[in-house]
Amino acid sequence: MLFKNQIITCRILRTGYSAEGIAEIDGMIVFVENALPDELVEIKIIKLTKKFAIGKLLKILEKSQYRLNLGLCQNYNCGGCQLIFVDYDYQLKLKENIIQSAFRQNAKIPDLKINSVIKAVQIFHYRNKIILPAGIDENNQPQLGFYMRRSHHIINIDNCKLHPKITDKIIDITKKFLINAKISIYDEIQHTGIFRNLMIRYNNDLSEIMIVPIINADELPHNELFIKMIRAEISEIKSVACCINKNKGNVILTDNLKKIDGADYITAQLSKKKYQISVNTFFQVNYEQTEKLYEYIRKLIIDRGKELSDKPIIFDLYSGISSIGIYISDLAEYIYSAEENPSAEKLANINFKINNITNIRHITGKSIDVIKKLIAQNIKPNIVILDPPRKGCEKEELEILGELSDYIIYVSCQPTTLARDAQILLSRGFTIKNIQPLDMFPNTFHIETICEFVKN
Ligand SMILES: C[S@@+](CC[C@H](N)C(=O)[O-])C[C@H]1O[C@@H](n2cnc3c(N)ncnc32)[C@H](O)[C@@H]1O
Structure with missing residues (x-):
């Protein structure tokens, strides 16, 4: 015992x-x-x-x-890079095992065959977005870091292996500003103080950087000093906006944005497509691997298209700013994309314009409601793309899609919910044609999976 x-x-x-x-x-x-x-x-x-x-x-x-002799990252307690001490090829083996055991447990498939993981070339400094909570250290000085694993204690980060190196400099300047301008730090228990978090977003080649102080106030005091300090050292700043969040609780971003300087967006590029990205819209965190993910989906659609007499009608569900739709629009007759975050619609429409796309309709709403509305208009897809958040899809939604379509590409960042949802689709007459893992998150235990479901 x-x-x-x-x-x-x-x-x-x-x-x-x-x-x-x-x-x-x-x-x-x-x-x-x-x-x-x-x-x-x-x-x-x-x-x-x-x-x-x-x-x-x-x-x-x-x-x-397979244990590397590097020692752990000095910020290791932040819990962000759980596998940084493991040989990269072995990390991928562990991730394949995670997918297989999820399917064993949740889909009752004991011996799932999966393709080898699509590897990343850039396994460090790949993340294009960071959100740092602010706190006070024991000397009463402002801190910007990550929460220590399973706690609300902030640890300073320095030389993080997952984020672009310039992050350290931005953190440093922001801390100096907080001290010089005497900005109070938000206290989540008392719900007092101003500065809550700092968000930073980068484009592919780090030529455009977005800085977003998240504050418990209507404006950031002395914001002109912040701009001066940050622009004096970093020429790549493209956009600075405050996100006003006066709410209690853990939700970090709100739609209440106040531009301080520059543009409202940064522009990333995947292959020939351009994407304007704003403060609070979803975009995948790793550009190199996102391009491979979208390219893989493209290849699946080209293959499926060969079995159809006309270009397909595609439902792109859980679509963010319709990013997948934009990447594959030339392969489709028409794409209906569904996203619940209302602020994504404006940006999706801007991105259609800058990419000369006229065959996508971006619809704001819960995926299941959008599907029901499209069915009521007699619109039926040849191909469905699902890319839900970690919690996966709704059961009713999968049951409806099971009747509506005979080909589904399911993109998932959570193997356990993918396997649970796979079981529902399998019970509706689908089989799994192909499972392709892709390493969107090197040095962490997370893994992206693309699963192709077909009905014969
Ligand atoms: C994993 S992201 C995928 C976004 C997009 N496919 C991409 O590649 O950038 C999931 C998206 O689903 C959205 N979402 C979450 N629940 C939803 C729902 N019930 N209906 C529609 N969209 C939802 C989130 O806001 C988020 O943008």
């Missing part, structure tokens, strides 16, 4: 959904963060429940050949 604070040696057998090591001791599952399969480790039991235990890694007695 295990007991709390027990120190014990065990062998890691496999990894879990968050790539944490899993051991089995006396029939009990024990999760051990930062431990890899086959490693012999000494752990301390820090949590014990009826179903599982959590062990803190104390010592590695036998090391995996």
Whole structure:
């Protein structure tokens, strides 16, 4: 029997959904963060429940050949890059295992065949968006960093391996501004203070940067000083806007934006398509891999198109700013795209214009409601693209789509909900033609998966 604070040696057998090591001791599952399969480790039991235990890694007695000798990132406690200490090809193996065990558990498919992961070339400094909470350190100085794992304690970050290097400089200037201008820092318990978060967005070659202070006030005091300080050192600043958030709670961005300087957007490019991106619209976090993702979807549509007599009608559901639709519009007769975030519509229409696209209708609304409206107008798709957030699709939506279409491309960043939704589609007569993982998030346990469902 295990007991709390027990120190014990065990062998890691496999990894879990968050790539944490899993051991089995006396029939009990024990999760051990930062431990890899086959490693012999000494752990301390820090949590014990009826179903599982959590062990803190104390010592590695036998090391995996895939553990790198780099040591952990100095900001490792932020929890952002859980696999940074693991050989990249082995990271991809672990991610394939995550997808397979999700399908084993949630779709009851014991031996899912999947293609090897589409790798990233740039495995560091790839993220194009960062949101940093502000806080106060023990010396009463402003901090901008990440929350420590499972806590609301902020740790300063320096030399982050996932974000562009220029991020450090922007953080530094912003902290100096907060001190010089005596801007108060937001206290989430008291709901007092002004400066809540700093968001930064980058375009592909870092030639355009967007800076967004998120504030609990109608304006950022001394904002002209902020612009002066930031422009004096960073010439690539394209847009500075305040996002006003006077609400309590964890939601960071609101639609209440106040431009301070420059344009309302930055422009990214994927292949020949241009995308204007604004403060609060969704865009995938890794441009290199997004282009590969969209190119892969394009290839699937070209293949499917060969089986059709005319160009397809496509539903692009959970569409953000209709980014996938824009990338594949030349392959379609017409695309109906559905996105619930109302601020995406204006930007989608701007992006249609700058890319000379006239065959997409972007509709604001919940995907399921948009589908029902289109059905009522007798509009039926030849191809459906689903790209929901982590929680996946609604059951009713999948049931309707199961009747409406015989070809679905499902793009997912959460294998467990993909597998759950796959089971619903399989029960409606679909089979899985192909599963292609793509590494959108190197050095983390996250993985993007493209799953092709067909009905014969
Ligand atoms: C993973 S993103 C995909 C966006 C887009 N396909 C892309 O590649 O950039 C998911 C999008 O779904 C939107 N969303 C979430 N729930 C939704 C719903 N029920 N109906 C429509 N859109 C939804 C989110 O606002 C977000 O823009």
